[in-house]
Amino acid sequence: MMNERSDIYPDFEDEQDKACEDATSEREYASLDQAFEAHRIPMENRDLIRRAVALAGVERYTGTASYIKAHRNDGGPTLRIHYGYTNGFRSADEAASLGDGVQPWRSARTKLWGISHPVNRTSSRAGGQKQVRRDYGVCPECFTTYHPNGTCGCV
Structure with missing residues (x-):
């Protein structure tokens, strides 16, 4: 094609x-x-x-x-x-x-x-490379995803 x-x-x-x-x-x-x-x-x-x-x-x-x-x-x-x-x-x-x-x-x-x-x-614009999502974990208190700096929504 x-x-x-x-x-x-x-x-x-x-x-x-x-x-x-x-x-x-x-x-x-x-x-x-x-x-x-x-x-x-x-x-x-x-x-x-x-x-x-x-x-x-x-x-x-x-x-x-x-x-x-x-x-x-x-x-x-x-x-x-x-x-x-x-x-x-x-x-x-x-x-x-x-x-x-x-x-x-x-x-x-x-x-x-x-x-x-x-x-x-130019790969990212062409769709060749995808952005990597990191898993920073979930807060056991408020159940939101931790931010990269280690904080969450309940702090």
Whole structure:
């Protein structure tokens, strides 16, 4: 099932980066692993990203302040690898072919698609992570739940 999630994974910064691209310098990386380390990409995301760059036929990597650019050897759109998502896939089918559980979403980049990584900073908004409720116990006098500071309604 395809989800249109550009509202959850805004890549409006990509548009800002286009305007600033000439003014800023890109760093060239010798390898994808070097780029991962420079951008502090979580280990849990690296396998999916490796599959994505292999599928896209990436020949070299550069980086901006906010993402890794994976340049395709056929001159196609670059994959932009962020902490929690990658965009730049030519079609939803290309993105979905990365494996089970990958749900492509439309990128703000014209006619391109993106995917979410297993670890991302937007999971709670997307419903991926749930808030943990702690059990602080119940007061035997008033039968209300204790507050985190150990007090209840009868104090």
